Amino acid sequence: MADSQEKLKKDKDAVKLDDFIVLGRYSLLICLLSEFMILNQVGNMLYMAYSGAAPKLTGCGDTVFPENITAKAACVEFTRLENDTGCKPTLEPQFKSVNYEWEYICSGTTVVKQSISVQMIGVIIGALLFGQLSDMFGRKWTLFSTLLFSQVFMIISSFTPNLLWFTVCRFFVNIFNGGSITINMVNVNENLPKKDRLWINNIVTWAPNMIILAGVAYLTQNWRVLTVVSAIIATPGLIFNILISESPRYLIQKGKIQEAKQVIERMCKIDGRPFDKELLDHVLDKETKAALESKSKSKNYTFFHLFYTLDFALYTIAIGFSFLVVSIMNYSILFNMEKLSGSIYVNAVLIAAFRYALNLIMAPCEMKFAWLGRKVIHTGSLTLIAFAAFSMLVLTLLGLQVQLPIIISVASVGIVAVCSQLFIVNAVVSNELFPTAVRNLAYASSQFCARIGVVLAPLIFLLAGFWEPLPYIAMVAIVTTDLLFFHSVIPETKGKPMADRMPGPENRLFKGKNSKPDVELKDLEASKKLTEDVEESH
Incomplete structure (x- = not known):
């Protein structure tokens, strides 16, 4: 260390702030804080995968339905028996969800899915609100407040008497959760050494915490207990936040x-x-x-600069649409895990393990093989997802989903696991395509599209109420559109230098009379920081 310090003294102008931020005990504090923040984030984003899980309808009163009856047929028979005899439903839950406690079954599950969408709107509001607050008041205490108040509303939500008040409380939980997701990423980025960020973020990430959440859900078995325990186990995050x-x-x-x-x-x-x-x-x-x-x-740039040229407009639309599609595919399955065969807990663990393994494999492969570029990963991932969705569509059209449920489960697990690669690639491409001046704007725009996807995701399987294969038709359609559109308009960016100049006025999509010369951004520190952000995306 002394030799390193002596070397730095010899050339003061070469020394940067990064040289004082090295891997050590302070980095460990940042990692521990990030782990508990992510644990809380996962616990809230995927909370309704358990607490919104529909129980299996096994009968009505003394009548027991056949073991192999479909959910739709069971609902038809239940409605008939209830109207004829006034019998009460017999339910078999994997997890005692709000659906089970308040008997939101059959058509009533639609109301719960709508509740999830409303809750997820809070994530959008929180990301926008706390992103600004952290720039005004700093990372430390805004991050502290997002965790503290999310815990407060989590505990309050456990005492709610009905779905309306439950939705209101969870909406506020997700406002603070959305803020937590935004600020924690920035805080980690600013406090860890550049060369160590990638591998640390491959270890301290969502997938392992999905396994922890599955374990906690299995042990608690009840939506009220789950939210209280989830709030309590994230408490060390408050302590680590105070220490940093x-x-x-x-x-x-x-x-x-x-x-x-x-x-x-x-x-x-x-x-x-x-x-x-x-x-x-x-x-x-x-x-x-x-x-x-x-x-x-500096020059002030707005969202409209993302459509400054035809290329910019196409990039913005293609990347935003891809984020929208990936979020819909990912969360529509996670919020409907009860529809898969087998245990929701085992399925969640398999999804997380497959996702984690894929991330750890792809990172070194992408660095080793020059041909494995962004478009190759994007096209390959979407092709696999399209094939999986098409397989589920064919089985549903043939009426074989009950006889071959394992195929539906494997395809669903595969889709969610592969989606993690698309989140990463889309974020990297967004950062690499746009010049420094609008890079943050471009990424913020794409993240907004991703959040819209989270809001829409719970509603996808409601399409089955019109026609059972319809959710899978929608999946195949949007994935195919994303694949073709992205591949046709997005250039390969791997190994290409990141732009620091905005295009000249001669390239403007909408030319005005008073076009100004092109602007060269000279904020080298901002350029450096934003380049580093590529490594932190998802």
């Missing part, structure tokens, strides 16, 4: 140089490593000048 400091990058951006210096000194002390105060002062002075220069030379 505000992001030094945020403090520099806000001109709080002395506070940034104190934070970096504290990081070094926690790690037990020496640091050169004079060198740190030099770096902070340089970072401050860069921030001031950036503000003086």
